[in-house]
Amino acid sequence: xxxxxQRLGRVTLGFFERLGxxxxxxxxxxxxxxxIVLRPGxxxxxxxxxxxxxxxxxxxxGLFVGMVMGLQGYNTLVDFGAEESLGVLVALSLVRELGPVxxxxxxxxxxxxxxxxxxxxxxxxxxxxGMEMMAVDPxxxxxxxxxxxxxxxxPLLAAIFSAVGVYGGWFIGVGLLGVDDGAFWAQMQDxxxxxxxxxxxxxxxxxxxxxxxxxxxxEGSDTLPTAEGVSRATTQTVVHSALVVLGLDFVLTALMFxx
Amino acid sequence: xxxRTIEIAVGLFVACGLAALFMLAMQVxxxxxxxxxxxxxxxxxxxxxxxxxxxxxPVTVAGVRVGRVDAIDYDTSAYEAVxxxxxxxxxxxxxxxxxxxxxxxxxxxxQYVALDPxxxxxxLAQDGxxxxxxxxxxMEQIIGQFLYSMADKDKE
Numbered sequence: 001x002x003x004x005x006q007r008l009g010r011v012t013l014g015f016f017e018r019l020g021x022x023x024x025x026x027x028x029x030x031x032x033x034x035x036i037v038l039r040p041g042x043x044x045x046x047x048x049x050x051x052x053x054x055x056x057x058x059x060x061x062g063l064f065v066g067m068v069m070g071l072q073g074y075n076t077l078v079d080f081g082a083e084e085s086l087g088v089l090v091a092l093s094l095v096r097e098l099g100p101v102x103x104x105x106x107x108x109x110x111x112x113x114x115x116x117x118x119x120x121x122x123x124x125x126x127x128x129x130g131m132e133m134m135a136v137d138p139x140x141x142x143x144x145x146x147x148x149x150x151x152x153x154x155p156l157l158a159a160i161f162s163a164v165g166v167y168g169g170w171f172i173g174v175g176l177l178g179v180d181d182g183a184f185w186a187q188m189q190d191x192x193x194x195x196x197x198x199x200x201x202x203x204x205x206x207x208x209x210x211x212x213x214x215x216x217x218x219e220g221s222d223t224l225p226t227a228e229g230v231s232r233a234t235t236q237t238v239v240h241s242a243l244v245v246l247g248l249d250f251v252l253t254a255l256m257f258x259x
Numbered sequence: 260x261x262x263r264t265i266e267i268a269v270g271l272f273v274a275c276g277l278a279a280l281f282m283l284a285m286q287v288x289x290x291x292x293x294x295x296x297x298x299x300x301x302x303x304x305x306x307x308x309x310x311x312x313x314x315x316x317p318v319t320v321a322g323v324r325v326g327r328v329d330a331i332d333y334d335t336s337a338y339e340a341v342x343x344x345x346x347x348x349x350x351x352x353x354x355x356x357x358x359x360x361x362x363x364x365x366x367x368x369x370q371y372v373a374l375d376p377x378x379x380x381x382x383l384a385q386d387g388x389x390x391x392x393x394x395x396x397x398m399e400q401i402i403g404q405f406l407y408s409m410a411d412k413d414k415e
Contacts, residue, residue: 041262044265044266044269045262045265047269047272047273048265048268048269048272051269051272052268052269052271052272055272055275081364084364084369091287095283095287153272155276155280156272156273156275156276156277156279156280157276159276159277159279159280159283160275160276160279162279162283162287163278163279163280163282163283163287164279166283166286166287180317180324182315182316182317182324182327183316183317183369185286185315186313186314186315186316186327186369187313187369188287189286189287189315190313192287194284198283198284198287202280
């Protein structure tokens, strides 16, 4: 009985300890961000591996999500003779929700897990300690550029996802199913607001980029320096990122579109 | 991979991202509607009521789309809505007694302007004015008229 209570206490304390370490870690990363100005090359290299290499999966999924929405939306709307609203349906769902959220999930799977594994392996092979021995701050040299790259890439990827998705929906709706081209765009431009929808979508994706980058790098650097620890860190990055992104999405949606 | 290739790839990525944002702002949202449909000319038509007609709504003749609504203004002296229609230059032979009506596509669909060519020998020119117009049907008015006629029937 007492053992069970002790275990519960240990789990709770461990959870909060880890949460605290995570926030201290974030603080350290944020403090060392200004130092990056001196070495933009590091961020560039990370933006390549975090952003450019994620581009293919983002474009392909954006296109297919848009096409599926076009097809599904058309089949529903055509019953009401309202298939001209297809553009609104596709654009609003992409810009407000699917763009930021699906991009964040894919980003966590493609780039976040890679970041965790990389940092975790660096820790397991004591490269990070080696850097400290040579008086190089690993946070500034290794972590901060990756964090900034994730933070900057995410909104761009989400914008590309939404734009490609809109064209995917347009291709299906206008190109194949015969919705009027003008009505498709006209209704879309009429109903989609620059500030309410697009601006808020970009804010969402910025928040998600911040959170996914943070979780991935923290899981990586907080891992046990073993093969098993690295594998667990990678898994936890994807799981935690997905949960946090979906939870935050609800909160942000309630704040932005709730009124 | 050498750093030049990486820099070019990142540059392209950022450019694509910004272009996508720009496209969302310009093409998807209500910020601006740039770009035309090739050569075209405009004619105007005054309506008592345009209902739910929108800028960029289609203009059709016999069901064929020939242009778009370019602007909707309100004439303060005549108390009428003035709709500017931008019609493709390929369709430049409309008689000047052509009539324009605002119809609805389907029950809940978008409203559009339907042109009905008349029999005059002279054609509409650039900035010409369509004289015969029929306003959009407003559902409340129709229901009101219907109730009114029901009441009249009851009296008889």
